[in-house]
Amino acid sequence: MSSFTQVLLEEGVEVELPAKLSDVIAMLDEDVPSFDCQGYGYRVAPAKGQIGSHWDLIIRSVNPARSDMAFAPVGRLEVEKLDHDMVLFRIPPLFEQQSEDVANFDTDGRLFGSFVYQVLNSFQRRQLIDLPGPLPAF
Numbered sequence: 001m002s003s004f005t006q007v008l009l010e011e012g013v014e015v016e017l018p019a020k021l022s023d024v025i026a027m028l029d030e031d032v033p034s035f036d037c038q039g040y041g042y043r044v045a046p047a048k049g050q051i052g053s054h055w056d057l058i059i060r061s062v063n064p065a066r067s068d069m070a071f072a073p074v075g076r077l078e079v080e081k082l083d084h085d086m087v088l089f090r091i092p093p094l095f096e097q098q099s100e101d102v103a104n105f106d107t108d109g110r111l112f113g114s115f116v117y118q119v120l121n122s123f124q125r126r127q128l129i130d131l132p133g134p135l136p137a138f
Helices: 003-011 021-034 100-105 110-125
Strands: 013-017 040-050 054-062 072-083 086-091
Touching: 003 110, 013 110, 021 040, 021 054, 021 072, 021 086, 021 110, 040 072, 054 110, 072 110
Parallel strands: none
Antiparallel strands: 013 086, 040 054, 054 072, 072 086
């Protein structure tokens, strides 16, 4: 993992998106299944939330080579409605992400780092954020 990725995961990410909460959730449902890293895919699953206001979501890696798809947690994210047309997208700092399951599976953070880059690139393609260029996929 690059030092930039390490700092990004250690510090976390917060981005305000000019969109409705339901649109951000729909975008994640649509885009995340197409993300991949080293032969793994991703799925987003709700952990807890308050309908129409806030969602805490678990990011799981998927191994399509296994018949059971082997869902393993790699991290989490939060989406929160700020007002009618603004959503806070948050990847909590690494110290808030720590769990034994994540530490045992994604030991160097490569899968979760790749997910973060891909979701930010997706926001840029949809013109929800402005980055100087696409973030690297690995």
